[in-house]
Amino acid sequence: MxxxxxxxxxxxxxxxxxxxxKIALRFENPLQLLVATILSAQCTDERVNQVTSELFKKYPDVRAFAEADLEELAQDIRPTGFYQQKAKYIKEACRILAEKYGGEVPKSMEALLELPGVARKTANIVLANAYGIVDGIxxxxxxxxxxxxxxxxxxxxxxxxxxxxxxxxxxxxxxxxxxxxxxxxxxxxxxxxxxxxxxxxxxxxxxxxxxxx
DNA sequence: CTCCCGATAT
DNA sequence: ATATCAGGAG
Missing domain, CATH: 1.10.1670.10 (Helix-hairpin-Helix base-excision DNA repair enzymes (C-terminal))
Known part of the structure; x- marks a missing residue:
């Protein structure tokens, strides 16, 4: 052969x-998937789900994350590891989403790659599972x-x-x-x-x- | 290349 | 004790 x-x-x-x-991260909208995927770096999806079940109640939308207290957000995601970095990524990414994309998660690879903490792996996950756009692996x-x-x-x-x-x-x-x-x-x-x-x-x-x- | 970094399996 | 877990930035 x-x-x-x-x-x-x-x-x-x-x-x-x-x-x-299929995807094991739990999410109800594109923003939740984006956040969950950022959190999943070097962390099991199970632990991410454990953290996000409370996190998404406390921070229901882009604005909530963008206006979050950085230290408090970091503590909220602590069990996922790399929590200071991830907190900065999420807050800044959501600030950009609010400012440039009307609070929505963009549907293009190019736009997603501009967000801090988002490279091709995360962008591919979000595009495929939130929007059904499959342009990569x-x-x-x-x-x-x-x-x-x-x-x-x-x-x-x-x-x-x-x-x-x-x-x-x-x-x-x-x-x-x-x-x-x-x-x-x-x-x-x-x-x-x-x-x-x-x-x-x-x-x-x-x-x-x-x-x- | 190093750093970020807690939780679990081995 | 150490490697590993849905990575990405500097």
């Missing part, structure tokens, strides 16, 4: 195995790790990994593939002790042997 065929077979099996995979730590192990990309830079994935994966799969990889990454292909013996693609995976030894 050629490499490209092997890769498509791997992705087919993973899609089938994790057919119900969010590359997070799970996607990056699995892309390497499965032989989908050898690049380190997330933007280059994204380009490799966009080249390999048909566009209609761009929306689901990050959730499929995330699900597989959490259950089987974990960062530390991957459970290769239980992996549905172990016979196709170029990295399985080194972990099965």
């Amino acid at each position: 050629r490499d490209r065929e092997k890769i498509h077979e791997i992705l087919r099996i993973l899609k089938e195995t994790y057919s119900d995979a 969010p590359v997070d730590t799970h996607v990056r790790r699995l892309a390497h192990r499965l032989g989908l990309s050898q690049e380190k830079d997330p933007n280059k990994i994204e380009k490799d994935l966009m080249d390999l994966i048909p566009r209609e799969d761009w929306a689901v593939i990050p959730y499929v990889l995330q699900a597989h990454g959490r259950k089987i292909c974990t960062a530390r002790k991957p459970k290769c013996e239980k992996c549905p693609v172990k016979d196709l995976c170029p990295s399985a042997k080194e972990y099965l030894a």
Whole structure:
């Protein structure tokens, strides 16, 4: 089997195995998704949901975040880690949303990338899950790790990994593939002790042997 | 490249 | 003790 065929077979099996995979962050509108995604940096989605359930009651809209007391906001999101940085990002991003975008979350990659704390990964998440706009593939730590192990990309830079994935994966799969990889990454292909013996693609995976030894 | 950084698994 | 968790900025 050629490499490209092997890769498509791997992705087919993973899609089938994790057919119900979808976003795990809880949100009710684009702003909530934006905030939740900023908070999700180096933090489990479960903890983000725990924090946001109270956070979104206290800060119901863009203005509430934009006018928030920075120290208080930082304490409100403390359990997610990097809380001082994230508080600044959220407050400043919401100030820009209020000033330039009428309090709405913009629907373009270009506009989203101008917000502090927002790069392609976060922008892709927001565009796809709030607006159904799929122009890229969010590359997070799970996607990056699995892309390497499965032989989908050898690049380190997330933007280059994204380009490799966009080249390999048909566009209609761009929306689901990050959730499929995330699900597989959490259950089987974990960062530390991957459970290769239980992996549905172990016979196709170029990295399985080194972990099965 | 380093820094931001709490909570949990190993 | 240490690595890791839906990253991004300087």
